Amino acid sequence: MTPYVLLADNALADAVPGSVVALDDDQHHHLVRVRRHRDGTEVTASDGTGREVAAVRDGHSLVVRSVTDRPARGPxxxxxxxxxxxxxxxxxxxxxxxxxxxxxxxxxxxxxxxxxxxxxxxxxxxxxxxxxxxxxxxxxxxxxxxxxxxxxxxxxxxxxxxxxxxxxxxxxxxxxxxxxxxxxxxxxxxxxxxxxxxxxxxxxxxxxxxxxxxxxxxxxxxxxxxxxxxxxxxxxxxxxxxxxxxxxxxxx
Missing domain, CATH: 3.40.1280.10 (SPOUT methyltransferase, trefoil knot domain)
Incomplete structure (x- = not known):
């Protein structure tokens, strides 16, 4: 299963395939030091608003491959x-x-x-x-x-x-x-x-x-x-x- 990263609110509001999204130091440390995640491998990220992206990690950034909007459950x-x-x-x-x-x-x-x-x-x-x-x-x-x-x-x-x-x-x-x-x-x-x-x-x-x-x-x-x-x-x-x-x- 790909690592999952939670970003700041609305960090993915403008995300489209090809967008580059920055990781903060804690997120980068978790992927690299804790998860032993290598550059060029896949990551799933969300910004807490229901928007998810499939991406690959490139250093301190994520390169978006696809975007999915998941509706909130009701009630x-x-x-x-x-x-x-x-x-x-x-x-x-x-x-x-x-x-x-x-x-x-x-x-x-x-x-x-x-x-x-x-x-x-x-x-x-x-x-x-x-x-x-x-x-x-x-x-x-x-x-x-x-x-x-x-x-x-x-x-x-x-x-x-x-x-x-x-x-x-x-x-x-x-x-x-x-x-x-x-x-x-x-x-x-x-x-x-x-x-x-x-x-x-x-x-x-x-x-x-x-x-x-x-x-x-x-x-x-x-x-x-x-x-x-x-x-x-x-x-x-x-x-x-x-x-x-x-x-x-x-x-x-």
């Missing part, structure tokens, strides 16, 4: 994941990127025990680097949006501002709730919306009133089965079920 799939201790969220971003989720937002809730005051921007950049590495590993041509941390109450307020309800605005919100008996597939509307948001709480789960606030703006509580999952795994399971139920897991 848009987002995960609002409660921020975990230490570097658990790094693993959340990695797994959800590999699973094809379109956006991952770290949220703070009443039971969140992590304080990123003064370092949120630096941590967010680390999450985005983790996502880029996961895109490369999984050969993913659409870079996910990685945001946060954001207070859950702020996101709920955004949903409430969608008139008249979040569902009518084309958004379906599913909340992992151990007290629910409804499966994620049963909760999906027959006519799929443009956007599906999955909400996963911290260790110990969301507070009852946090779930109630989400339900009040159109969300539906769903179960993840009879077992108790770690918070960093719950989003992946929920995303996988929903992706399968909406056809997002069909072959390219």
């Amino acid at each position: 848009v799939l987002e995960v609002w994941q409660a921020l975990g201790k230490q570097r658990k969220h790094d693993e959340v971003v990695r797994m959800l990127t590999e699973a094809g989720v379109d956006a991952v937002t770290a949220v703070t809730t009443r039971r969140t025990q992590v304080d990123l005051s003064g370092k949120a921007e630096r941590v967010r950049e680390r999450w985005r680097s983790v996502a880029d590495a996961a895109c490369t590993q999984s050969r993913r041509s659409h870079r996910p949006r990685v945001e946060g941390p954001v207070e859950l109450a702020e996101l709920v307020a955004d949903l409430a501002s969608s008139a008249p309800t979040s569902t009518d605005a084309g958004t379906c919100v599913l909340v992992a709730d151990p007290s629910s008996e409804r499966s994620p597939l049963d909760a999906l509307p027959a006519d799929l919306p443009e956007r599906i948001v999955l909400v996963v709480g911290p260790e110990g789960g969301l507070a009852e009133d946090e779930v109630a606030d989400l339900v009040a703006v159109g969300a539906t509580g769903v179960t993840l089965g009879p077992t108790v999952l770690r918070t960093e795994h719950a989003g992946l399971v929920l995303a996988g079920v929903v992706a399968a139920g909406t056809g997002r897991m069909s072959a390219r």
